[in-house]
Amino acid sequence: MPLSAHQRQFLASVHPYDSLSDADLDALAEVCEAKDFAPGENVFVVGEAATSLYIIVAGEVEVTDETDVQISILGPRNSFGERALLRGEEASRTARTTQDTTLIVMPSATFYALIDAHAPVAKFFDRRRPPRSDQKDLATLPVGQLMTRDPVTCAPDTPIRTAAAQMHAKGISSICVSDAQGFRGIVTLRDMTGHVVAGGHDPDAPVSSIMTEHPLTLGPQALVTDVLHLMVERGIGHVPIVEGADLLGIVTQTDLTRAQAMSSADLVGRVAKAADAAEMARATAQIPELLVQLVEAGNRHEVVTRLITDIADTATRRLLTLAEAELGPPPVSYLWLACGSQGRQEQTGVSDQDNCLILSDEMTEAHHHYFAALAKYVSDGLDTCGYFYCPGDMMATNPRWCQPLQVWKDYFRGWIATPNPEAQMLASVMFDLRPIGGDHSLFGNLQETTLAAASKNSIFTAHMISNSLKHQPPLGLLRGLATIRSGEHRNQLDLKHNGVVPVVDLGRVYTLQGHLSPVNTRARLDAAQKAGVLSASGGADLLHAYDLIATTRLDHQAAQIKAGNKPNNYLDPATLSDFERSHLRDAFVVVKTMQSAVGSGKGALG
Structure with missing residues (x-):
């Protein structure tokens, strides 16, 4: 049954649905339905296929993880269930009513269509969702989407004359030099002109005699903007993309024509x-x-x-x-x-x-x-x-x-x-x-040997774990957020020291435990998950929590700058909607749970 007029009016008062037109709200009310649940009923359980988004009209819902540890208690105007829908996977949590509860149930197909059609809804539910392809800045694309794959190569002993002929035939401005050991160097038209035409170098000499050995390169994880920054700062026009000794592709200034205005x-x-x-x-x-x-x-x-x-x-x-x-x-x-x-x-x-x-x-x-x-x-x-x-x-x-x-x-x-x-x-x-x-x-x-020595010293690792627990997420009593009690930032959250820093500290601990090389926090969490230091579910939870906290921090700073103020890390939670506060608190609960797991010596949650 479609929603009643009263339920439709309720939905129109809840953000982000308050951004919809009357016609869109009417259409949404036609496909959603309201369901009543008695106390103690499961709305969905861990491992169950994700089919709907749920909005609480009245009552209360407890959300627990796969070990039945409480993650949050949600009241009216809050939503849940979007986690699995956005990930396209089975539910990793259980939602259970604690009292008589009425829920608006939105089918998954409607939820996806709503996100695709309405940017405010998409941003509200998943800040990690990338912009649409027609809006995405070329600068933030992975370099693999722009580079020329399988670039033209020659052996180090290839005569310069032959290499030049290859470049002319292909209409390219550089040729990469490789042998059985992998990528060796690069020769550009500038090298040909400077060494051979102007410098009188023997055109029958091996190409290795004029190539640039060990040129500046980037890895496949780089962004297009990394290439552009390297070219601009170092004054070069060609950047090979390599992984270890393997040449994967090359990016030239011609490839970056569309990105000149970044x-x-x-x-x-x-x-x-x-x-x-x-x-x-x-x-x-x-x-x-x-x-x-x-x-x-x-x-x-x-x-x-x-x-x-x-x-x-x-x-x-x-x-x-x-x-x-x-x-x-x-x-x-x-x-x-x-x-x-x-x-x-x-x-x-x-x-x-x-x-x-x-x-x-x-x-x-x-x-x-x-x-x-x-x-x-x-x-x-x-x-x-x-x-x-x-x-x-x-x-x-x-x-x-x-x-x-x-x-x-x-x-x-x-x-x-x-x-x-x-x-x-x-x-x-x-x-x-x-x-x-x-x-x-x-x-x-230095970093590798130090990390190896530190990882082997259990006393040092234990002290680092203890140090990582000094910064606690801002969780208060009665499912609230603990704000600063006095001073200039009274009643605000410190999104740096109580938000981002606890995750940064955890990342260092996982680096020690797994002897991992990344320095960036998100890269550390990702590497820890892949290495098994973090379980698949624990790693996914922590990555999601970190993304939300870090994104909230940047959104806050951007809003301050737009208002003509200097950016800082202090957020008044009263400026957030009920939904945003609830999910931010959920993120802090995940961080706290992972801290507890590390502190108890149990590692990441399974």
């Missing part, structure tokens, strides 16, 4: 060419506007933060170049690394700087002055660009974090051997290290 690449280009920090700052001042554009375009949170972090990376490298131009060439090799949110590629509209320097073991006491000046130049420049100084002084300007490689190895060994509170904190930060500029060989296998 704003993140424009900022990267301006920063890469800036004459000084002040000019750089004029570009980075547009990052808030970029964040709004990326969020409103429907990009996933990890794409938004990655694009924003790219700008910080470029600014750092440009400042290093400018510093060397002013101070002279470095006396020994060095490597500038980012840690914290930049290291994890998770910067938002609010970011400080966390960085350090690894110096060659060949350095002497006399070299300290140079690197102290280099660190000050770069850190001051980053501050000018809006990346304010780290409150905890976790910066290369601190002599403690500007040391030779051997000292860094001693640091890590000491932290692992003596996991006191300070060591836990420092190790947590340093496990997020990512090389930015300089001699990458100094990082070498």
Whole structure:
């Protein structure tokens, strides 16, 4: 039976259905039905096929996981059941009434049609859903969707003349060089012109004599924007896509013609060419506007933060170049690394700087002055660009974090051997290290060997687990959200320290437990699930929870920027709908449950 007039009126008062026209509401009321349930009745159970979305008109519904642990209690105006529908899988939870309850039941086909036809409904139910293909920014496409697969190749001993003939016949501007061991290098038309035509190089010499060995490459997980940023910053026109030693494809400037107007690449280009920090700052001042554009375009949170972090990376490298131009060439090799949110590629509209320097073991006491000046130049420049100084002084300007490689190895060994509170904190930060500029060989296998040693030390791992539980999700009594009790942010949620950070900390623990290499939090959770450190269901729950929390944080910052305010991490839950608060609380419950599992030594939920 279709909904009654009263039930249709109720539905029209519930967000997001209040965004529908009268005609659409009438059509929706015709295909939905209302059902009454007695206390203790199952609406659906774990493993049951997902067939409907449910909206509570009156009563109460308890939702439990597969181990019968309560996830949430839902009251009137809340929905449930969309989880399995959006994933296209069987129910992973059980929904049971706790009192006399009336539900509006929406068939799955109607739910899908509603999402496809109405953007506000789609955004409301699943913020992870990508924009429609006709709206999607080319910049955020996986590189595999744009690259030329199976590019033209030749062997290293192929005569230059023959390789040139192949390029001419195919109408291409480059040829990749490969042998039985895999990808070796690349030769472009510029190489042909410079070495052979202008330089007089023997055209019958092997192509390996003019190829660029070990060119800049990207992996298949890269985005189109990563290619564009690399081209703009490094001044190259061809980027091979490789996985290990295997050549998968190539992206050229011609391939990127449609992507020339991408704003993140424009900022990267301006920063890469800036004459000084002040000019750089004029570009980075547009990052808030970029964040709004990326969020409103429907990009996933990890794409938004990655694009924003790219700008910080470029600014750092440009400042290093400018510093060397002013101070002279470095006396020994060095490597500038980012840690914290930049290291994890998770910067938002609010970011400080966390960085350090690894110096060659060949350095002497006399070299300290140079690197102290280099660190000050770069850190001051980053501050000018809006990346304010780290409150905890976790910066290369601190002599403690500007040391030779051997000292860094001693640091890590000491932290692992003596996991006191300070060591836990420092190790947590340093496990997020990512090389930015300089001699990458100094990082070498430092992370891998440190991770291996840490994983084998059960006492250190136990301390890291304990440290990961210090930041708790904001869950209050009586199924509420625990807001800040006093001060400037009274009655608000801290979406950073009580929202994102608990998941970041869990990601580090899983990295230790599984000896995993990713640094980005979402990549860590995904790798942990694939490695079996997280169960399939536990991993899916935590990924979904993290996506919701991180997306809510970015949406909040974008809304603040649009309102003319500086973005921050403090959200008033009263600004959320009942549905949004309920699902945000569910996400926090998942995080808390996973913390409890790790803290008890049971690992992830099965």
